[in-house]
Amino acid sequence: MLYTFEMANNHMGSVSHAKKIIDEFAELARRYDLTAAIKLQFRQLKTFIHKDYHESDLKYVKRFKETELTKEQFVEIVNHIRVSSMKTMATPFDNESLEWLSTLDIDIIKIASCSIDDWPLLEEVSKINKKIIISTAGAHFDVLKKVYGLFKRNKRQFAFMHCVGEYPTPPENANLNRIKLLQQAFPDIEIGFSTHESPLVESVTPYAVAMGCTIIEKHVGLPTENVTLNAYSCTSGYMENLIKTLGALEVVTNTNTPYYERIGELETLKKLKRGAYARRGLEAGHILEPNDIYYAMPVKDGQLDASNFHDMVGGILCNDVSRDEEILREDIASHEKEALIEEIKTKVKQLLNQANITITPMDKAQLSAHYGLEKFYQVGCAIVDKINREYCKKIIVVLPGQSHPAHHHIKKEETFELLTGDCTLNMNGTDVELRQGVPKIIFRKVQHSFKSNNGCVVEEISTTHLLNDSKYEDLSINKLDLAERKIKVDLV
Numbered sequence: 001m002l003y004t005f006e007m008a009n010n011h012m013g014s015v016s017h018a019k020k021i022i023d024e025f026a027e028l029a030r031r032y033d034l035t036a037a038i039k040l041q042f043r044q045l046k047t048f049i050h051k052d053y054h055e056s057d058l059k060y061v062k063r064f065k066e067t068e069l070t071k072e073q074f075v076e077i078v079n080h081i082r083v084s085s086m087k088t089m090a091t092p093f094d095n096e097s098l099e100w101l102s103t104l105d106i107d108i109i110k111i112a113s114c115s116i117d118d119w120p121l122l123e124e125v126s127k128i129n130k131k132i133i134i135s136t137a138g139a140h141f142d143v144l145k146k147v148y149g150l151f152k153r154n155k156r157q158f159a160f161m162h163c164v165g166e167y168p169t170p171p172e173n174a175n176l177n178r179i180k181l182l183q184q185a186f187p188d189i190e191i192g193f194s195t196h197e198s199p200l201v202e203s204v205t206p207y208a209v210a211m212g213c214t215i216i217e218k219h220v221g222l223p224t225e226n227v228t229l230n231a232y233s234c235t236s237g238y239m240e241n242l243i244k245t246l247g248a249l250e251v252v253t254n255t256n257t258p259y260y261e262r263i264g265e266l267e268t269l270k271k272l273k274r275g276a277y278a279r280r281g282l283e284a285g286h287i288l289e290p291n292d293i294y295y296a297m298p299v300k301d302g303q304l305d306a307s308n309f310h311d312m313v314g315g316i317l318c319n320d321v322s323r324d325e326e327i328l329r330e331d332i333a334s335h336e337k338e339a340l341i342e343e344i345k346t347k348v349k350q351l352l353n354q355a356n357i358t359i360t361p362m363d364k365a366q367l368s369a370h371y372g373l374e375k376f377y378q379v380g381c382a383i384v385d386k387i388n389r390e391y392c393k394k395i396i397v398v399l400p401g402q403s404h405p406a407h408h409h410i411k412k413e414e415t416f417e418l419l420t421g422d423c424t425l426n427m428n429g430t431d432v433e434l435r436q437g438v439p440k441i442i443f444r445k446v447q448h449s450f451k452s453n454n455g456c457v458v459e460e461i462s463t464t465h466l467l468n469d470s471k472y473e474d475l476s477i478n479k480l481d482l483a484e485r486k487i488k489v490d491l492v
Helices: 015-031 059-066 071-083 095-103 119-125 141-153 177-185 205-210 236-253 263-272 306-312 336-354 475-479
Strands: 002-006 035-042 087-092 108-111 131-135 158-162 190-195 215-219 275-278 293-296 332-334 364-368 381-388 391-398 403-409 414-421 424-427 430-433 440-442 448-451 456-463 470-472 486-489
Touching: 002 015, 002 236, 015 035, 015 071, 015 236, 035 071, 035 095, 071 087, 071 095, 087 095, 095 119, 108 119, 119 141, 131 141, 141 158, 141 177, 158 177, 158 215, 177 190, 190 205, 205 215, 205 236, 275 306, 336 381, 336 391, 336 414, 336 456, 336 486, 391 414, 424 440, 470 475
Parallel strands: 002 035, 002 215, 035 087, 087 108, 108 131, 131 158, 158 190, 190 215
Antiparallel strands: 275 293, 364 381, 364 486, 381 391, 391 456, 403 448, 403 470, 414 440, 414 456, 424 430, 424 448
């Protein structure tokens, strides 16, 4: 999540006041370990305002002139932001300000909603190799598609932000449904939320985040005896409460805890399942059939249950089982599925050895069989989870002739680096041959797939892996039972 603190005119054209705002929100960012940016506004007033109106009483002309800062003053503010460890962000409102983005080395460029169809400005911004965030208030989707096409053609990393150009914005006018429309129309880019709601009303930002927004922007300021905040800017106290609410939202959505790690939940559910019992006396060597088994509570330790149906049927008993006796996992001697898994594991470990990758008992490994284990050699891969915190490291093994289907991630950004073998990465329809020692970034929402002719091992470094963050182009993949798609294996 990127938090954008928009200072705008709340620093009142004062460098010292701007520094106080930066210090206030830098402390907040440190306290809650936020990825945060302070946003500035750049205008060259000599050319931005027509010469005949420089001394006019027009509302915006007066405000811009009263809060005008020199380039040297902005340099001082930008340096203070950097010392605070926050990112720098700026909105250029005219082409003449673009030079400041370069000389001040601004991290992120923000395009205001009023500039969404300022084509002379957008054409030049699209040539700048920085992260670009574009507000979309009031823009028709036909315009957004043109903007999207412009930045895509120039291969830029950019995001759209939903916002409403009403200051302040009443909650009933927040139009959050537009977030879903943006996500549907532009599934391969980040969607954020820039809010102009009054701090006197309950924030709608948590709803936007719950809908998938990964960038939020809020006007902020620091009230003093001489400075009064406008009706849509908020204090650090307001932002702290909002951050706590978003933290609680992350906890209840529980996206960081894989289903197989929720031990307490699984143990509770296990007690409610129906255990597998022999319908009649069965001898060792017998191949289990559906009519050999019935299901009833309770499930005892080591006993198979109704969820293991496919593991039992077709399996060979290695022990005699009496009528009405529980069928244990250790009673199943052999199974075609287990034999196939062992064969796959052998091939995976051979490639890992070629790449000099060591697997430890702490590592979690699984086979991703997107169309079932029987099609694994055609479609799928093996994944070893090394670590998953604020950053994530995985080892991906692709067998010879195997491919991984097209998908994108809503929140995760990842980097692939080839360790051994050959790998073709396809991003948005363009093939890229991975090379050893050359990392390849895959930005959020970029559709990608990969394949190997002779087998490969790839290291993936990414932001946190989140459950259900992979969205497949082939929707039928999600219809397969998770236990059939994600098969845990021991590679040690």
